[in-house]
Amino acid sequence: xxxxxxxxxxxxxxxxxxxxxxxxxxxxxxxxxxxxxxxxxxxxxxxxxxxxxxxxxxxxxxxxxxxxxxxxxxxxxxxxxxxxxxxxxxxxxxxxxxxxxxxxxxxxxxxxxxxxxxxxxxxxxxxxxxxxxxxxxxx
Numbered sequence: 001x002x003x004x005x006x007x008x009x010x011x012x013x014x015x016x017x018x019x020x021x022x023x024x025x026x027x028x029x030x031x032x033x034x035x036x037x038x039x040x041x042x043x044x045x046x047x048x049x050x051x052x053x054x055x056x057x058x059x060x061x062x063x064x065x066x067x068x069x070x071x072x073x074x075x076x077x078x079x080x081x082x083x084x085x086x087x088x089x090x091x092x093x094x095x096x097x098x099x100x101x102x103x104x105x106x107x108x109x110x111x112x113x114x115x116x117x118x119x120x121x122x123x124x125x126x127x128x129x130x131x132x133x134x135x136x137x138x139x
Contacts, residue, residue: 020055023059029067033067042073045075072136
């Protein structure tokens with residue numbers, strides 16, 4: 001597989017359909033709310049798995065968008081189990097060892113979440129800014 005041939009398409013989804021796998025810091029959520037309101041746009045899409053809508057990167061952005069009562073959230077869906085596209089590693093406060101992609105998905109599909117910033121997802125494909133207008137996400 002040539003990673004240069006893979007494109008990351010932006011899709012708009014209902015933010016209520018997104019599933020968290022880790023908690024957020026409320027202060028960071030509020031900072032993003034203010035940043036989005038000031039700039040009038042969302043700078044980066046939320047990264048989710050292509051099967052279950054589990055958030056892989058962008059928990060704070062998703063929470064900020066929900067606080068702003070948007071109807072749509074910009075996302076990129078990825079094949080989570082393709083190691084050439086994305087990998088995951090535990091951060092120091094990760095409560096499980098070894099951390100697996102399956103464990104992340106199971107947490108996202110459960111009624112529980114990991115502590116904030118306990119997982120780190122590394123996208124092996126270049127991701128670009130989207131600067132998606134807030135007013136379009138509110139419609």
